[in-house]
Amino acid sequence: MPELPEVEEVRRSLAPVLLGRRIRGITVNRADFVTPRRAPLQRLVGHRFVQTLRHGKKLFCILEDSQTLLIHLGMTGRIVCAPPTDLCPPHAHVLLDLDSGVQVRHCDPRRFGGLWYYPTLATALACEVHDRLGPDALAAKPADLAHWKNLRGKLKARLLSQHDLAGLGNIYVDEALWMARLHPLQLVRRITPEQIRRLVGAIRRVLGQSIAAGGTTFRDYRNVAGQPGKFARQLRAYGRAHLPCKRCGHPLARIVAAGRTTVYCRQCQTRH
DNA sequence: TTAGGCCTGCAC
DNA sequence: GTGCAGGCCTAA
Numbered sequence: 001m002p003e004l005p006e007v008e009e010v011r012r013s014l015a016p017v018l019l020g021r022r023i024r025g026i027t028v029n030r031a032d033f034v035t036p037r038r039a040p041l042q043r044l045v046g047h048r049f050v051q052t053l054r055h056g057k058k059l060f061c062i063l064e065d066s067q068t069l070l071i072h073l074g075m076t077g078r079i080v081c082a083p084p085t086d087l088c089p090p091h092a093h094v095l096l097d098l099d100s101g102v103q104v105r106h107c108d109p110r111r112f113g114g115l116w117y118y119p120t121l122a123t124a125l126a127c128e129v130h131d132r133l134g135p136d137a138l139a140a141k142p143a144d145l146a147h148w149k150n151l152r153g154k155l156k157a158r159l160l161s162q163h164d165l166a167g168l169g170n171i172y173v174d175e176a177l178w179m180a181r182l183h184p185l186q187l188v189r190r191i192t193p194e195q196i197r198r199l200v201g202a203i204r205r206v207l208g209q210s211i212a213a214g215g216t217t218f219r220d221y222r223n224v225a226g227q228p229g230k231f232a233r234q235l236r237a238y239g240r241a242h243l244p245c246k247r248c249g250h251p252l253a254r255i256v257a258a259g260r261t262t263v264y265c266r267q268c269q270t271r272h
Numbered sequence: 273t274t275a276g277g278c279c280t281g282c283a284c
Numbered sequence: 285g286t287g288c289a290g291g292c293c294t295a296a
Contacts, residue, residue: 001290057291075290076280091280110279112291153273162292170290219282219289259275260290 002073003057004137004167005210006221006229010071010079011054013224017081017102018049018061025097033093033108039117043067053121055129055136056166060121067117068124071106074113076220080105129166137167138207140200148188148196155191155199156184157258168203170260171216171238176202177264178237183271184257184264190272209234237263 002010026041028034034041044067053060059071071079080089084103088095094115096104106115118124135144145164158164159173168176177184179202182195191199210216215229218239222228232239236246241254241263250267 003291072291074279074292108279109281110290112279157273160291258273261288 001075001169001171001218002077002215002221003169003172004054005172005207005231006215006223007054007057007059007073007167008138008211009215009223009229010073011052011059014059014061014079014081014104015052017100017104017224018052018098020048020050021098021100021102022046022048023063023096024099027095027097028093029095030093030111033106033111033114035114035116041117044069055125056133056162057169058128058133058166060124060128062121066120066122068119068121070116070118070124070128072113072116074108074110076110077106077108077113078220078222079224080107080226081224133162133166134164135166137165137172137203138211140165140203142193142196142200145188145191145196145200148191151188153188154184154257155182155186155188156260156262158188160258160260165203167207170262171218171235172203172206172210174237174263175206175235177269179206181268181270183269184255184262186271192272237265239263 023044031037047063047065049061050064051062061069081102081104084097089107091109092105092107094106156173159168180198182199210231213229213231215221216231217228218232240252242251245252245265248267250265252263253266255262
């Protein structure tokens with residue numbers, strides 16, 4: 001389940017493979033994995049990758065003429081780099097052959113992710129970021145959440161929505177709320193400036209710690225080199241229902257909030 | 273504001 | 285065989 005730290009790890013491990021390399025060929029094994037369905041992908045051939053960018057969970061791969069491929073990993077998406085002679089794994093929906101001889105494969109068994117084509121980076125950013133996403137959660141500031149005082153809804157739902165901050169999923173929302181000692185069902189309009197500062201600090205800290213560990217591998221996630229992330233062992237809430245809270249020893253509670261399994265400590269995550 | 277659907281693999 | 289996992293979009 002790639003969230004911000006996992007996508008950032010994919011970006012970091014993919015960048016040296018792509019940058020400066022030209023696309024020699026593209027194979028689409030599943031037309032409905034690519035948006036738009038009839039994207040002019042052959043226009044990418046012969047062009048060189050010059051930049052990679054990440055915003056929230058979205059990864060932009062930019063070519064010298066500004067054409068842009070947007071990778072979204074969804075739940076089970078994976079980027080695999082291999083010699084083209086290697087056996088192609090099942091669910092490899094798009095294959096990118098580079099002039100280095102490396103084949104970059106976008107695999108995704110569940111197909112919650114996808115690949116988007118944009119003629120320019122500006123169009124990609126307009127459609128994918130400005131229209132839908134809040135600021136990147138890694139650079140969260142208390143001011144980004146100042147409008148919460150006039151907003152309905154609960155903490156967990158707002159943080160999952162991507163509209164206030166982009167990049168948090170179920171794992172890191174639970175981790176950040178635990179770290180900030182905030183209840184997932186706390187109404188956002190009741191949150192105090194002090195709690196917002198705590199929350200923003202917790203978000204940045206947990207994302208930073210996870211990036212340093214190469215992300216969280218619960219089951220599927222791997223980086224471009226096929227390595228799992230090491231943050232799972234440091235998780236304090238996610239996946240720890242009924243286990244003792246690492247702060248107070250009270251067993252962690254499991255509820256459903258915003259339609260998602262949610263784990264928190266009844267003792268030290270309080271609601272106002 | 274919430275529920276359901278997409279989709280597959282795995283645990284029970 | 286059933287149910288659960290969930291990012292994100294659509295509909296009620």
